[in-house]
Each structure stands twice: as C-alpha cells, then as structure tokens.
Amino acid sequence: MGLTKSEIFTDEQNRLASLFKVLGHPARIAILQYIINQKACICNDLVDVLGLAQATISQHLKELKNIGIIQGTIEGKSVCYCIEEKKWKEIQNLFNLFFEQDVKVGQCC
Amino acid sequence: MGLTKSEIFTDEQNRLASLFKVLGHPARIAILQYIINQKACICNDLVDVLGLAQATISQHLKELKNIGIIQGTIEGKSVCYCIEEKKWKEIQNLFNLFFEQDVKVGQCC
DNA sequence: ATTTAATATCGCAATATTACGATATTAAAT
DNA sequence: ATTTAATATCGTAATATTGCGATATTAAAT
Numbered sequence: 436m437g438l439t440k441s442e443i444f445t446d447e448q449n450r451l452a453s454l455f456k457v458l459g460h461p462a463r464i465a466i467l468q469y470i471i472n473q474k475a476c477i478c479n480d481l482v483d484v485l486g487l488a489q490a491t492i493s494q495h496l497k498e499l500k501n502i503g504i505i506q507g508t509i510e511g512k513s514v515c516y517c518i519e520e521k522k523w524k525e526i527q528n529l530f531n532l533f534f535e536q537d538v539k540v541g542q543c544c
Numbered sequence: 545m546g547l548t549k550s551e552i553f554t555d556e557q558n559r560l561a562s563l564f565k566v567l568g569h570p571a572r573i574a575i576l577q578y579i580i581n582q583k584a585c586i587c588n589d590l591v592d593v594l595g596l597a598q599a600t601i602s603q604h605l606k607e608l609k610n611i612g613i614i615q616g617t618i619e620g621k622s623v624c625y626c627i628e629e630k631k632w633k634e635i636q637n638l639f640n641l642f643f644e645q646d647v648k649v650g651q652c653c
Numbered sequence: 654a655t656t657t658a659a660t661a662t663c664g665c666a667a668t669a670t671t672a673c674g675a676t677a678t679t680a681a682a683t
Numbered sequence: 684a685t686t687t688a689a690t691a692t693c694g695t696a697a698t699a700t701t702g703c704g705a706t707a708t709t710a711a712a713t
Contacts, residue, residue: 439569439570439571440571440595440596441570443594443595443596444570444571444573444574444594445574448570448573448574448577449570451567451570451573452567452568452569452570452572452573453568455564455565455567455568455573456564456565456568456569457568458560458561458564458568459561459562459564459565459566459567459568460548460561460565461548461550461553461557461558461560461561462548462549462553463561464553464557464560464561464564464642465553465554465557468557468645471645471646485552485553486549486552487549487552523643524643526643527639527640527643527644530636530639530643531636531640533573534632534633534635534636534639535636536577536580537580
C-alpha cells in the first residue's frame with residue numbers, strides 16, 4: 436500500500452488533485468511568492484533566501500516546472516525562472532471552477 | 545530527512561500549503577464532489593461509490609474535517625457529512641488572494 | 654439482552670516525499 | 684586550458700502518506 440489508486444478516479448479528479456498537491460508544500464509556495472515579488476530569479480537566490488540546500492530547491496523548481504506554472508530560461512550559466520502567466524491563470528480558473536460547483540447546500544445537517 | 549522544515553516558512557505559507565495539501569488527493573476531491581452532488585452523505589455511501597475500504601474513507605473524511613471544509617453530524621448510528629459552506633468560501637478566497645498577488649510579471653525571460 | 658449496522662481507530666506494510674551530500678554538466682571568466 | 688559559478692541529477696536516509704484488515708465503539712433494531 437501507500438499507492439494512490441488513481442485508476443478509480445476520473446482524469447479530472449486526478450489532474451486537479453495533482454495540481455493541488457504541487458502547491459501543497461510551503462517551500463513551493465515560498466518559491467512562487469519570491470518569484471512574483473522579484474519578477475524573476477535564479478536558483479541560487481532561492482538557496483540564499485530560503486534556508487534549503489541547492490539540491491532541494493532544484494527539486495522543488497522541477498516540480499513547479501512540471502505543472503507549467505513556472506518557466507526556466509537558460510541565461511549564461513544560470514537559469515532565469517519566472518511565472519508562466521497563462522498557466523497561472525489557467526490553474527486559478529480550474530480551482531475556481533471546482534469551488535463553484537453548485538454549492539446549493541444549505542445546512543442539511 | 546523527509547521532514548518538511550516548517551520553521552523556515554511563514555505561518556501564512558504553512559497554512560496555505562497545508563490546505564492545498566489536503567485537496568491534493570483524488571479521493572478527497574471525489575469525496576467533496578460526491579457530497580456536493582448529493583448535498584450530504586454518510587461514510588458507507590462513499591465506500592460503495594468509490595472503491596476504497598471503509599477505514600480508508602474514514603481517514604480521508606477525518607482530514608477533510610480537520611481543515612473544516614466538511615462537517616459531520618451524528619444521526620443515529622451513522623454520521624451525516626456535508627460541506628461547511630463558510631469554510632469552503634473562505635478557502636476559495638484564500639486561494640484567490642494567493643493567485644491575485646500582483647502578477648505584474650510580463651515575459652521577463 | 655443480543656444482534657446488527659455504521660463508523661472510528663489501531664497497527665502495519667507498501668510506497669511516496671523531503672532533504673541533502675556528492676557528483677555531473679555546462680558556460681562564462683581568467 | 685583551467686578555474687569558477689550555477690544548476691541538475693543521483694543515491695540515500697528519514698519521515699510521511701496511503702490503504703487495509705482487525706478491532707473497538709456506539710446506537711438502533713429485534
């Protein structure tokens with residue numbers, strides 16, 4: 436066990452969950468906020484600012500890149516990371532769609 | 545290792561990440577969607593509908609209850625679960641605030 | 654009182670995640 | 684050509700999560 440049974444869920448549920456999951460770590464939230472404030476940054480900036488090892492930051496950046504929410508451009512010997520605005524808004528939209536499924540609830544219990 | 549270093553992040557970052565994290569599993573997304581569609585449900589309904597064991601569903605319900613996004617009311621020998629609308633909207637709001645931090649980005653790289 | 658039904662909790666095995674040191678890789682600087 | 688700097692990747696240890704069977708617990712039904 437320990438294996439999430441993705442087969443039994445819809446693609447939509449799996450996709451949505453995997454987006455939430457990537458944002459479900461404070462280091463990745465901190466990275467995104469830093470990139471937003473600075474407009475862009477390189478990996479080493481983050482190593483200095485957050486107190487995590489270079490290998491760890493690099494790994495988190497990779498996960499963020501995987502869902503497309505950030506983009507990295509090689510610039511000499513460093514890589515410039517910035518927000519991929521289109522994907523950013525797309526994800527925000529997806530989340531809002533999820534939260535706006537008719538909650539016609541009312542206090543039923 | 546394997547221990548998230550929460551001390552080095554702000555409370556806001558930790559709180560936000562932990563909310564995302566709870567939504568970062570397809571079973572919990574599926575549970576929320578089912579509750580919304582049915583307006584309410586009991587644990588056994590979910591066991592029947594999703595293909596997971598009772599112990600597993602109960603565990604997921606507990607995590608959802610922990611962040612306050614659902615509420616459980618004892619009703620005879622079963623427990624009626626429903627969406628806690630207030631918290632639901634609060635979380636949606638928090639997420640939107642996160643996504644609306646000035647993304648004045650523009651393609652910088 | 655006993656049985657039945659619904660749920661919660663415990664304990665455990667399998668897998669995943671987090672973090673980091675060590676080691677590539679690559680490009681600029683000397 | 685060598686050195687320096689920035690990043691990525693590999694391997695590994697520590698911890699967390701997922702899932703489930705077994706076992707409580709609790710309340711209704713018989």
